[in-house]
Amino acid sequence: MVNFRPTVQVKIVDADALYYSWRWEHELGAIENILAPADAIQPALDALALALPTPLPGESVDEALKRSLTDGPFTDRARETELMSALARALIPYKLAMELNAYLEKGLRPHVRIQPSLSTSQVPWEALHVDEGERFVTNADVSVLPPATVRNAPERLVSEWNPSGNVVAVLDPRVPGAGADLGSVLGPIAEGSQMAGLVDRLGGRRVPDGQAFRRNDTTRDMIEPMLADAARFLYVGHVTTSQNGLDARLHLSCGPATTGRAAVVRGHRPLTAADLVLGHRPGVTAEWRMPNRVALIACESGGEARFAEPVGLVAAAIHGGAQYVTATRWTLPTDAGIRRFLTGATEEMSLIPEAIVAVDEAHDAEDPVAALNDWQRRKAARWEAEGRLEDSPIIWSAFATTYG
Secondary structure (H helix, E strand, O other): OOOOOOEEEEEEEEOOEEEEEEEEOOOOOOEEEEEEEHHHHHHHHHHHHHHOOOOOOOOOHHHHHHHHHHHOHHHOHHHHHHHHHHHHHHHOOHHHHHHHHHHHHOOOOOEEEEEOOOOOOOOOHHHOEEEOOEEHHHHOEEEEOOOHHHHOOOOOOOOOOOOOOOEEEEEOOOOOOOOHHHOOOOOOOOOOOHHHHHHHHHHHHEEOOOOOEOOOOOOHHHHHHHHHOOOEEEEEOOEEOOOOHHHOEEOOOOOOOOOOOOOOEOOEOOEEHHHHHHOOOOOOOOOOOOOOEEEEEOOOOOHHHHOOOOOOHHHHHHHOOOOEEEEEOOOOOOHHHHHHHOOOOOOOOOOHHHHHHHHHHHOOOOOHHHHHHHHHHHHHHHHHHHOOHHHOHHHHOOEEEEEO
16 A cells, blocks of 8 residues: 555543553554553553642642652653653553554554543653663654544634745743743743744744744734634743633733633733634634644643543644644743753753754644654654753653644
């Protein structure tokens, strides 16, 4: 079969145990089902939660960063490998592993589309240690499978991909009334830096034109019409979560007079997933039209699977027309946070710009999933070979692309 790419859909459900079902897209009628006892899974998931920089109940962000980055497993290759090996043993069904290996032996690289459950929402599948010197992403492409109710919604219309189309780039916007928690995520941008190079690469495709970073005018009313006929959306900034996925919030330069479904917070009104799905203007239900590719580079921007009803910013973008949405699974430390808390970090260490550039370049590729996985594979190989902090999975495995 010419250009055959074996693709498997894996769905995970929490109940009294962890229930798996999977089917290969070329054999949709052949469905496999297994269950894994909770006591065989939970210890590895608990260890992962303790390792991640996402705040645990009662923790502040700084406390979580200190716990994770000062002496957590992601600061040491041997301990990180032990954790990722335990997760692989607990979470990858043996029969599925054998099916994947059968394709690899034929020289075919599988694509694994995973719809996680609440308990597995932060599992970095790409980083799971499956063999000596090998991660899951070494031999497979990995993406997130959105819920069927989102990807198959009858009113959903996928936006066409235009490689030369505009890129709506919202890069570290100024948030009115923000304290330190919503301050700059990038810090000063030096000439010749990776972020300056990203802006140069986008060139005339970037909108709004003019100043690229720390703008104070990138409001919802500015970017909504731009997104409707753009090819891509690149957001680098802050996302905060609430009690439900629809209240997941992008923080733009929207002042208190802006209309929307969230209350004003310290002088600005956040843009919620509900605003994207239902519209942000009073008395009007008008879903935002989203471009084919959306990147939300911010803390837990892809964290909606942690809610009982997994509908948040990623699902809103998919429902609004996006085909690929790259987001993060956990709290993403800024470079300032990394330099402050990461054991062994130097004053010059800068990890976030590399990740932003990798995501940006992947979204210009024909296959954004494979392109981002290529970067993650290179980072994994360097971490395995050298154990440098710059290559720790704490950053590169936070990113996942939802493909709908």
